[in-house]
Amino acid sequence: MQNPLLDHSALPRFSKISPDHVEPAVDSILEENLQTVQSLLAEGGPFSWESLVEPVEGLDHRLSRTWSPVGHLNAVMNNGPLREAYNRCLPKLTRYATEIGQNESLFRAFEAVAADGNVSDRPRRAVLEHALREFRLSGVALPPEQKARFREVMEQLSSLQARFEENVLDATNAWSRHILKADKLDGLPDGVLDRARETAEAKKLKGWLFNLDFPTFYAVQTQARDRDLREDFYRAWSTRASDAGPHAGQWDNSANMTDILALRSEAAKLLGFDNFAEYSLARKMAGSVRQVLDFLEDLVARCRPAAEAELAEVRDLAGHDLEAWDIHYYSEQLRQQRFSMSQEDLRPYFPVDKVLEGMFETARRLFGISIRSSEPVGAWHPDVRYYQVDDQDGSRGGFYVDLFARAHKRGGAWMDECIGRAKLEGVDDLPVAMLICNFMPPSGDRPGLLTHDEVVTLFHEFGHTLHHLLTRVPYPSVAGINGVAWDACELPSQFMENFTWRSEVLPMISGHHLTGEPLPEETLQRLIESRKFQAAMQMVRQLEFALFDFRLHSVGRGLSRAEIDETLAQVRSEVAVVNYPEFSRPGHGFSHIFAGGYAAGYYSYKWAEVLSADAFSAFEDAGIFDQDTGTRFLNNVLEVGGSVPAADAFIAFRGREPSPEPLLRVSGITS
Ligand SMILES: [Zn+2]
Structure with a gap:
């Protein structure tokens, strides 16, 4: 029987x-790809776009067509054998990537194609530039000893x-709180209490047993009336994996932090950068370390007074000085007092169907595309829908939508590439995306109903989907979301979020599921107004994380534990409005930057938010559904993918450099 993962003639089945198909398919593709690279190089020069670069693009495309359905199923239909097969493939893929990335002959051949001047087409130049950059960032051009050291450093880092x-996980899992008296739990929502009771029962305990997962922690901080309970949870949460708090010294990340920073600095220096922040910026839109620091420091200066004023309102309501564990609680009280509306009231x-219909209509008006439902042949679950996207000239691609939470499906919401756009020798694939959410499923006669937060999430992922689908670039490595600077990736997604806050759009996406009535005007206005609630406090909180991250990585050498603490204290004194307790150790649990891809990149959240609000302000000026502005956004941002530098793409659309003013205005920080 043929392996379905190797059949690339239509949509994945x-x-x-x-699970039995996974490893053989991946093995055969990796082996074939490496052999093809070898035989391409064996032919010797002179190399050209046609003889080298396009065939290599094709290899990556084949690999992604095989691997993408595997990664996807592992996320949405997880089971033991599949997970094992998936995990067995990960090291093979890493080895393959290193082998390609550090292949000096291949690198020199790409260099020769770039240098001979025959490739002038913009997307092709972008393919070459991206490939050369990735080679260099893999250490391909280093002398043998340094090349080996670079690989060693990267392995140690991982x-x-x-x-x-x-x-962080172990420390989080190790803590729990057992409570016997119901009055200690005043204010907590039923869902959280039910779960805590079940957890207690499972351990044959009376009362309630709470874990330290984020939803529980957050519910306690925002809703528990008992101040000691809030403090208890706060202390456990803010000292995870550190030398302080209830598990001080166990799972302590102190040494890991200093080691990670030292190795990152070493890797960056091996490649000729001054510091790790500079290395991180090689893949980003921001031009320099100074530019990022200026960007963050400028936002701090503009937002801090508003954040202080917001905090003063909370203090007034509380009637006493606020500790860190009081702020969320009294903020929530203030929110209810001001808007008397909860997320649940709007559900x-x-x-779901009304929201999707209105969202597709929004895209039709903006970008002239029509989206129609079609049979999801060979899909992974009965909930899955499939949509075809057309414009006046024909098909642009399609996307799967899988909206509801279920067992064995990873939490959260995301967009993933199913098939990338590719028009190469012998291949003509239109893009296909997968839009995944975890909303509350329908039950009985009641359809799937969304909170407004979830509507925002859906529009966000739809923005990524459009970015992937509407690309005009024929080469997969720079088509759609591929090759787009990391700090600009969230531009289309956050851009689309803006529509969910507009009085022109809300009537299109809302209608009571029993009566069909749109959101009452007065509720609609309160909803729109609530967007600005404590926006400045949230902003300075994000800026605090971003500055802490960026300063740690821009020093140019490793830092001692004391220096890390000093950096945090300094950032807090400049940025934070909250009085943090001495014991808190936020760095020790900051997985985004110490464990993952946001190292010297946490600022990207704010950076892209500034871009998206500024892009949206062009629509505020011209009219929310203005077709010319829509077409300009389509042509200059969505269609070009990674083939144009993000800064150029933005300026081509907006006619000027990005400005933070629109974000400050929609957040209510300036008027
Ligand atoms: Zn996103």
Whole structure:
């Protein structure tokens, strides 16, 4: 029987893929790819776009067509054998990537093609530039000794980063709070209490047993009336994996932090950068370390007074000085007092089908595309839908939508590439995306109903989907979201979020599931107004993380534990409005930067938010559904993918450099 993972003639047949198919398919593709690279190089020069670069693009495309359905099924239909097959392939893929990335002959051949001047087409130049950059960032051009050291440093980093994350997980899992008296739990929502009671029962305990997962922690901080309970949870949460708090010294990440920073600095210096922040910026839109620091420091200066004013309102309501564990609680009280509206109250007005219909209509008006439902042949679950996307000239691609939470499906929401756009010798694939959420499923007669937060999430992922689907670039490595600077990736997604806050759009996406009535005007206005609630406090909180991260990575050498603490204290004194307790150790649990891809990149959240708000302000000026502006956004941002530098793409659309003013205005920080 043919392996369905190796059949690239149509959409993947997800329902036919079994765990047994995974490893043989990946093995055969990797082996064939490496052999093809060898025989391409064996032909000797002179190399050209046609004889070298395009065939290599084709190899990556084949690999991604085989691997993408596997990664996807592992995320949405997880089971033991599949997970094992998936995990067995990961090291093989890493080895393959290193082998390609550090292949000096291949690198020199790409260099020769770039140098001979025959490739002038912009997307082709972008393919070459991206490939050369990735070679260099893999250490391909280093002398043998340094090349080996670079590989060693990267391997050590990946295991230290994994250990950092494990410590955070283990420390989180190790803590729990057993409570016998109901009055201690005043204010907590039923869902959280039910779960805590079940957890206690499972351990044959009376009362309630709480874990330290984020939803529980957050519910306690925002809703528990008992101040000691809030402090208890706060202390446990803010000292995870550190030398302080209830498990001080166990799973302590202190040494991992200093080791990780030292190794990152060494890796960056081996490649000729001054510091790790500079290395990180090689893949980003921001031009320099100074530019990022200026960007963050400028936002701090603009937001801090508003954040202080917001905090003063909370203090007034509380009637006493606020500790860190009081702020969320009194903020929530203030929110209810001001808007008397909860997320749950709005749910009946946002039935899934109505929201999708209005969202597709929004895209039709903006970008002239039509989206129609079609049979999801060979999909992975009965909930899955499939949509075809067309414009006046024909098909642009399609996307799967899998909206509801279920067992064995990873939490959260995301967009993933199913098939990348590729028009190469012998291949003509249109893009296909997968839009995944975890909303509350329908039950009985009641359809799937969304909170407004979830509507925002859906629009966000739809923005990524459009970015992937509407590309005009024929080469997969720079088509759609591929090759887009990391700090600009969230531009289309956050851009789309803006529409969910507009009085022109809300009536299109809302209708009570029983009566069909749109959101009442007065509720709609309160909802729109609530967007600005404590926006400045949230902003300075994000800026504090971003500055801490960026300063740690821009020093140019490793830092001692004391220096890390000093950096944190300094950032807090400049940025934070909250009075943090001496014991808190936020760095020790900061997996985004110490364990993962956001190292010297946490600022990207704010950076892209500035871009998206500024892009959206062009629509505020011209009209929310203005077609010319829509077409300009389509042509200059969505269609070009990674083939144009993000800064150029933005300026081509907006006619000027990005400005933070629109973000400050929609957040209510300036008027
Ligand atoms: Zn996103």
